[in-house]
Each structure stands twice: as structure tokens, then as C-alpha cells.
Amino acid sequence: MQNIFSMILPKGEIHLYCVSLNPSNVFFEKCKSALSEKEQERISYFKFPSVQKNFIMSQGALRLLLSDYLNIDAPKINIGKHSKGKPFAMDDTELCFNISNSGANVVFAFSRAGEVGIDIEKIRTLPDLDQLIEKNFSEKEKKFISKNPTEKEKRFFKFWTVKEAYLKAIGEGMRLSPDNLEFTFENNKYELDAIKGVFEQEDWSFTDFSIAADYAGTIVYKDKQTKISEIKFIN
């Protein structure tokens, strides 16, 4: 299969991509044929067509992008999983990546400068917003999120992506409950203030990005000097 993006990733950069879950037929077929033999087999077992389509798009696009960076045929790329579920490229473990999907979009971050975490959330009305705030945030965070009623939903989703992207950068996922983390937002910057429990406490940088006005997004990485590329939209 021919590479479609031909990308080189310098060490000091993070590349971001956004793929629509409602793609053109051509791109859908490209993603489908990028799947590995096992994944091709797996898609016939999905019960719901929408779940099948989302899998084809996120896994297929991931393989196409990895194929460009690694110069290996997309279906032949070996994707492994760390103990708590974070996927990685077995063919080149220095090429770190992370994925997130929400609404009709999936985003990808690639880095050669250490682990990376990415999270997006479509900003939407949640009937259990107050319970979610209560359950997942510290007193200080709750105060900040709820201070301005018109900003509440937006701040909630923004803080949510900050926590989630951090948990994904360190690869912990669900192991760590988000109310164990406390972030502050000062001088237009998010910072990790406190962690309860035992886990990595290195310096991480948090950068805001957005794929559309009704989306919140955060990318988390280690080296402050890293240049985050402008997001590329593919469909």
C-alpha cells in the first residue's frame, strides 16, 4: 500500500490529526484495507454497524498514519498494549502516540519526545453534570468550574479533558480515580497541583487545542519546548 501522508516527525514536535467518523467513501475504504488480518476478521463480528464503522476509522487511520511514520505496510504494523491498555507501536517504541474520540471525530497525537496523552470531548448538555462534577473534582476545582453558571459546562469539559489526557499520558487510564488529581488554571495555564496516591509525578505540560467551537481538547507531554503542529483534518 502506498503511503498517503509521507510524514517525518522531528523529535521536538508533536503532530496532531483529526479524522471524521463520517468520512468520504474513498477514505473509508482506505482505512478498511489498512486493517490487519485479525482486525479484518474482527469487524465481521461487530453487532452494531456504527461501532464497526468507528473501529474501522480509528484503527485504520491509526495504521495509515503509523505506516507513514514507520514506512511499513499498514496491515503489517504490530500494535501492542501496555499493561493498562495504552497502545504502542511495537516496531518502533520511540514513536509514541495516543488517540481520543468524541462525537463524530477521532484525534491522534504522535511524538518522538516521550509519552503523550490526548483527549477531546464534545461539549454537550449532560443531565448528570452536577453529579459528575461532585464525583470527579476536588473542592478547589469544583469552585472554579461552578463559579460562572454560563461557563460551567464548558469548564467542566475542559477540566475533564485535562484529567483524562494526563491519565492517558501516564498510561494509567481507569486505575486512578480522577478525584485523586487536582489541577489549577491560572495565568491561562493548567497545572497539576496535587496527586493523592502513588504514581508518577513528573513535570508535564498541558496544551489546549480545539477541533471545533463545540469541542474541548487537551494534549499532555513532557518536554515544554515541544512544538505542537497545527491539527490536520483528514476525511
Ligand SMILES: CC(C)(COP(=O)(O)OP(=O)(O)OC[C@H]1O[C@@H](n2cnc3c(N)ncnc32)[C@H](O)[C@@H]1OP(=O)(O)O)[C@@H](O)C(=O)NCCC(=O)NCCS
Ligand atoms: C482508557 C480511557 C483513558 C479512555 O478514555 P475515553 O474517554 O473512554 O476514550 P478516548 O476515546 O478518549 O480514548 C480511547 C483510546 O485511549 C487509548 N487507551 C486505552 N487505554 C489507555 C490507557 N491506559 N492509557 C492511555 N491511553 C489508553 C486507546 O487508544 C483507546 O482507543 P481504542 O478504544 O480505540 O483502543 C478511559 O477508559 C479511562 O480510563 N478514563 C479515565 C477515568 C475517568 O473517569 N476520567 C474522568 C476525567 S474527569
